Structure formats: structure tokens, C-alpha cells
Amino acid sequence: MFNQLWDPHVGIAAGTALVAAFLLGMLHGITPDEHTWPITFSYAIGSYSTRRGLVAGLTFSLAFTFQRALASELAYLALDRWFTVGSVGDYVVYVVVGAVMVIAGRHILRGHHFHLGGSHPAKAPDPDQMLRDPRPWMPAVHGFIAGWGFGAFATIIYTVLAPTMPSAWWGWVPGAVFGLGTMAMQAAAGALFGWVSQRLGLTPAAIRRVALITAGRTMGWGGWAFVAGGLFGLLFPGLAGFSIATGIAVHNLSRIDMGMVLVVVTVLGIGMGTLVTQTRYWARHEPHPNRMSGTLS
Numbered sequence: 001m002f003n004q005l006w007d008p009h010v011g012i013a014a015g016t017a018l019v020a021a022f023l024l025g026m027l028h029g030i031t032p033d034e035h036t037w038p039i040t041f042s043y044a045i046g047s048y049s050t051r052r053g054l055v056a057g058l059t060f061s062l063a064f065t066f067q068r069a070l071a072s073e074l075a076y077l078a079l080d081r082w083f084t085v086g087s088v089g090d091y092v093v094y095v096v097v098g099a100v101m102v103i104a105g106r107h108i109l110r111g112h113h114f115h116l117g118g119s120h121p122a123k124a125p126d127p128d129q130m131l132r133d134p135r136p137w138m139p140a141v142h143g144f145i146a147g148w149g150f151g152a153f154a155t156i157i158y159t160v161l162a163p164t165m166p167s168a169w170w171g172w173v174p175g176a177v178f179g180l181g182t183m184a185m186q187a188a189a190g191a192l193f194g195w196v197s198q199r200l201g202l203t204p205a206a207i208r209r210v211a212l213i214t215a216g217r218t219m220g221w222g223g224w225a226f227v228a229g230g231l232f233g234l235l236f237p238g239l240a241g242f243s244i245a246t247g248i249a250v251h252n253l254s255r256i257d258m259g260m261v262l263v264v265v266t267v268l269g270i271g272m273g274t275l276v277t278q279t280r281y282w283a284r285h286e287p288h289p290n291r292m293s294g295t296l297s
Helices: 002-006 014-030 037-045 050-077 086-108 138-146 152-164 173-198 204-235 258-285
Strands: none
Touching: 014 152, 014 173, 037 050, 037 086, 037 138, 037 173, 037 204, 037 258, 050 138, 050 152, 050 173, 086 138, 086 204, 152 173, 173 204, 204 258
């Protein structure tokens, strides 16, 4: 029974398929995934609020759920044609997602990739005039586009779980249930990232700056990384299809591939790196009034 839930095969019962879809969705939402983590992290951090971070995670996940339900129905109706694109489709999604990330990053930073933390901070542009909050609908656009990416989870949904449904009226349900499982984890992650941004020990104005600069750079620079990865995959599919086994029998953790590299570069490298450096910068130049001045270096 456990194997059927986590590694389902053709021929399982419809009820078991739906349980498996939900549990796989939760696993998808909590493990490093290039189609969810960079975007959820960016919008949640950029919300600089636990509540708004939760809303950002829910908005992204709702659109993602709608896409997966639609794709699940398409897979049920025309399975063979749906999978003729293979990995090429994933590389195209990388390019499109990356381009939308770049646009979102420029929106947040108002088109200016300004530098904060130089030797002459007084000469830097006023960040409050150059930062703009993400629009509420932006995570939904990202969620719908990112959902078209392929991977182990998508393959299971489209080739195993959707075909087990009794009729076309039910073909969309595995994708929707998978999306709901992902939503549960992504909403929690969004609230967590939003909570982190509130606990930086800075003034409210500085928290907003750190949060939006982190979100803008993660989207902007991370978006270019996605575009580069997608173009590299389209031009050199053999090289881009590298896969190094990790020995961990969990989807999204079982191998190191381009998707894992994009997650590490975007979230850990650009995102967390910016969060740390910007927090340290504003802690020096705009300390929280509740702090003792002698505690700042």
C-alpha cells in the first residue's frame, strides 16, 4: 500500500490514486522544486508579512492547482500527443518562466538594479522611491505558467493517476488533488518566509527595503538563470540532461540535475545571499530604535 501511494503504478484503484496524488502534492510542495520554490520564496519574502506571505503562497498555488487540473484532463483525453514534447517542453517552460520572473523583478525594482551597501551610501538613490510592491495577481500568473513544467511528479500524474479515473468527467481530479497537496505546503512556506521578513530586527521601512530588494533580485537575476538554463537545454539537450544520483529515494531529491541547480542558484545563492547582505547593510545604516547603539558594528 505504501509503495502504491508514493510510487504508484498503472492499474491502482481510483481512490488510492487520489490519496497518492494528494500525498505526492505535499511532497512536491516541501521538496526543492524549480517550478515552485523560487517563485514562492520571492513573493512571500517580498510581502514582508506573515499574512501576506500566506496569501501569496495561496494565490500561486491556486493557479498552479488550476493548471494541473487542466493538464490532468488533457492527459486523460490525449495522453500520447500530450507527451511528445518531452524534456524540450520543460526547457521552453524555463525560458517563459524566467522571462516572466525578469519582468516581475523589474516591476519590484522599478527597472533599476541599484546597489546598496557601497562606500558612499548617502549618494545611493532613495530606495523607498525605487521599490514597488508586487501586484496581488502576479503570483497567480506565475503559478499557471510554472505548472506546465515537467518532472517526476507531473509524469506520475499524467501517465499513471489520470488514466485510472473512471471517465473523462473525472480526468481532472488527480491534478487538482495534487495541486491541493502542493498548496498546503506552499501556503505554509509562504507564511514562514513572510514571518522571517518580519523578524529581521530592523525598522519597518528597512524591513520593506530588505524584503523587496531580495524579492526583486531573486526574480530578476534568478529569471535570467532560468532563461539561460532553458536556452542551454534547447541548444544542448544532451549536456543539459545530466543527472547525478544522490541515493535519496525521494522525488526532487533523488538526483542532481538542472532543476536542482536552478533551485540552489536562485533561492540559496541569490535569494538567501541577498537577504543576508541586505539585512546586515540596513542593520548598520538604519538600526532599530529598540536596539542599544553599542550592539551594532
